[in-house]
Amino acid sequence: MRKFKEFIIEKLVLLCGFASIIFVGLIFLFLLREGLALFKTAGPFNFLFGKNWYPISEPAQLGILPLILGSLLVTVGAAVISIPIGVGCAIYIAEIAPIKIKEMLKAGIELLAAIPSVVLGFIGMVTLVPLVKNIFHLPTGLTALSGSIMLAFMAMPTIVSVAEDALYSVPKNYKEGAFALGATHWQTIWRVELPAASSGILAAIMLGIGRVIGETMAVMMITGNAAVIPHSILAPVRTLTATIAAEMGEAVVGSEHYFALFAIGIALFVISFAINVTADLFLHRDE
Amino acid sequence: MKNPHRTQRIAFFFLLLTTLLIVIPVGLIVVIIIQKGLPAINWQFLSAMPRQGMRAGGILPAIVGTFYLVSGAVTFALPIGLLAAIYLSEYSKGNKLTRLIKLAIVNLAGVPSVVYGLFGLALFVVFFKFGASILSGSLTLGIMILPIIITTSREALESVPQSFREVSLSLGASKWQTIRHIVLPNAVPGILTGTILGLGRAAGETAPILFTVAAFYLPRLPHSIFDQVMALPYHLYIISTQVPNVDEKVRYGTAFVLLALVLMMNLVAIIIRYKFRKNKKW
Numbered sequence: 001m002r003k004f005k006e007f008i009i010e011k012l013v014l015l016c017g018f019a020s021i022i023f024v025g026l027i028f029l030f031l032l033r034e035g036l037a038l039f040k041t042a043g044p045f046n047f048l049f050g051k052n053w054y055p056i057s058e059p060a061q062l063g064i065l066p067l068i069l070g071s072l073l074v075t076v077g078a079a080v081i082s083i084p085i086g087v088g089c090a091i092y093i094a095e096i097a098p099i100k101i102k103e104m105l106k107a108g109i110e111l112l113a114a115i116p117s118v119v120l121g122f123i124g125m126v127t128l129v130p131l132v133k134n135i136f137h138l139p140t141g142l143t144a145l146s147g148s149i150m151l152a153f154m155a156m157p158t159i160v161s162v163a164e165d166a167l168y169s170v171p172k173n174y175k176e177g178a179f180a181l182g183a184t185h186w187q188t189i190w191r192v193e194l195p196a197a198s199s200g201i202l203a204a205i206m207l208g209i210g211r212v213i214g215e216t217m218a219v220m221m222i223t224g225n226a227a228v229i230p231h232s233i234l235a236p237v238r239t240l241t242a243t244i245a246a247e248m249g250e251a252v253v254g255s256e257h258y259f260a261l262f263a264i265g266i267a268l269f270v271i272s273f274a275i276n277v278t279a280d281l282f283l284h285r286d287e
Numbered sequence: 288m289k290n291p292h293r294t295q296r297i298a299f300f301f302l303l304l305t306t307l308l309i310v311i312p313v314g315l316i317v318v319i320i321i322q323k324g325l326p327a328i329n330w331q332f333l334s335a336m337p338r339q340g341m342r343a344g345g346i347l348p349a350i351v352g353t354f355y356l357v358s359g360a361v362t363f364a365l366p367i368g369l370l371a372a373i374y375l376s377e378y379s380k381g382n383k384l385t386r387l388i389k390l391a392i393v394n395l396a397g398v399p400s401v402v403y404g405l406f407g408l409a410l411f412v413v414f415f416k417f418g419a420s421i422l423s424g425s426l427t428l429g430i431m432i433l434p435i436i437i438t439t440s441r442e443a444l445e446s447v448p449q450s451f452r453e454v455s456l457s458l459g460a461s462k463w464q465t466i467r468h469i470v471l472p473n474a475v476p477g478i479l480t481g482t483i484l485g486l487g488r489a490a491g492e493t494a495p496i497l498f499t500v501a502a503f504y505l506p507r508l509p510h511s512i513f514d515q516v517m518a519l520p521y522h523l524y525i526i527s528t529q530v531p532n533v534d535e536k537v538r539y540g541t542a543f544v545l546l547a548l549v550l551m552m553n554l555v556a557i558i559i560r561y562k563f564r565k566n567k568k569w
Contacts, residue, residue, distance in 0.1 A: 010378070012370060013370045013373050013374045013377075014378065015370075016367050016370035017375060018388065019433070020371065020391040020437065021391040023395060024395055024398075030406055030409040033409065086309075087305075088301065088304075089302075089305045089308075092305065092306045096299060096303075097306075108313055111553070112309070114549055114550060114553045115316065115546065115550075116545060116546070118491070118493045118520045119316075119491070119542050121527070122523055122538065127319070153312065160309070184291045184292060184294075184295045186294060186298045187291060187295075213399070214397070214400065214402070215399070217400075217520075221527065244401050245401050245404070245494055248404070248405070253413060262405060265405040268402050269402050272397045272398055273397075275397065276394050277393075280390060
């Protein structure tokens with residue numbers, strides 16, 4: 001009887017072991033199931049490179065180029081801000097900060113990672129958006145720039161913690177060797193530790209950017225939601241994620257609009273999949 | 288000639304600057320929300336129904352809704368996540384298959400939250416015909432927090448020394464008995480940490496519940512798991528962007544309650560982890 005019970009339990013354990021694979025497969029399957037239906041009526045080229053996103057006009061125009069460019073602009077902006085700051089902070093925590101401050105900083109970074117994105121979006125709306133509006137004398141502060149700044153803060157915890165791990169795992173004798181040769185601490189960091197940790201830092205940056213591309217609520221609340229091709233970082237934009245979040249509520253199940261939003265979901269899933277697999281390869285090169 | 292020590296001073300100054308550029312805004316965010324949100328909090332705000340199109344009254348249904356969603360998510364994710372962690376830590380052989388599973392976990396953790404929303408809509412709401420309901424929302428959130436629970440539980444299980452298992456096995460216990468009575472009890476604090484972190488994540492996410500459960504305005508408490516509910520993060524989103532002329536106090540108050548809830552859970556998780564590390568027997 002006990003043997004039988006253990007047999008059942010072990011099979012259950014095995015099944016749950018595969019759960020993550022099953023769920024990734026299910027997500028992809030269901031996105032495809034709903035999203036591919038779009039291409040019965042619209043060509044993939046027109047979908048990806050169409051310049052107009054008018055989902056409720058008659059006939060609907062479903063070109064996601066403005067949304068792709070919106071996501072791209074906001075992401076590049078966030079990357080420019082968050083990469084130097086995030087990597088710099090990781091070096092500070094890993095190398096320079098005294099042990100007590102190090103623990104506090106790490107807790108602070110965890111705190112930032114824990115703040116829900118809708119709260120960050122709200123704070124962005126009441127502080128950052130008016131600030132951007134006044135500094136640049138704009139009709140509205142809901143711009144790609146505001147979104148970039150806010151998203152940079154969502155990417156930083158990922159960048160800092162993964163990069164800090166990478167720096168921490170550089171073998172201690174590399175550092176001792178450099179010191180023994182008379183290098184200063186900074187020379188050691190710059191010439192020895194950063195190159196040694198480069199693949200981990202690269203992974204950190206990729207994961208941070210992955211976080212930015214997938215971020216939804218904050219970006220929807222502060223980028224102004226204008227689905228037009230952006231001409232400047234000070235113009236309102238709309239991202240891929242925000243489009244899904246803003247429009248799915250009104251899209252009729254089974255309509256072309258509904259399928260198009262799922263097709264955007266496929267694009268997002270594929271992008272995040274590619275980023276995560278590549279970053280994982282960088283992190284586990286030796287395996 | 289370049290002076291390496293001066294270069295170092297300049298470099299370290301900039302590194303400190305980057306750190307401050309993260310720490311100060313984070314501090315400001317928390318301070319602003321506490322300063323402006325705390326005065327809005329009173330018993331009535333926490334225990335009353337919203338009134339006048341959410342411009343007045345309390346946020347009780349949103350708090351209750353979030354509580355139901357989070358409980359549902361954990362009820363679903365904890366057993367699966369824990370068993371998956373047991374598989375990875377105790378049964379898997381470290382081969383290609385294990386690598387594939389780990390890759391799947393990483394990917395699951397990286398899927399954008401709004402894509403979870405789409406998935407929940409397609410699978411639970413439409414395909415299984417659960418409709419927009421607590422059930423659909425909880426399951427969607429549950430799948431989303433699965434990677435957090437698996438990863439932290441696995442770390443906790445793997446940190447139990449190998450010798451514990453060997454002693455148990457040498458005394459004639461079976462593999463499952465060893466896991467059940469030796470490995471699991473020693474990993475409980477770590478598993479708890481992961482579970483609470485998952486709870487915090489589920490409580491704060493908005494995008495996955497947008498199309499699977501969240502109700503715009505529903506001033507009553509749910510009766511069954513097939514009811515729609517309001518939820519704190521979605522409520523904050525709509526009173527910030529969709530409803531005009533909401534009193535600032537209501538917004539900050541809602542943001543405060545949500546932030547306090549999430550940070551409290553994280554704090555508890557950090558404390559458990561800290562105590563556990565200090566009292567480790569090995």
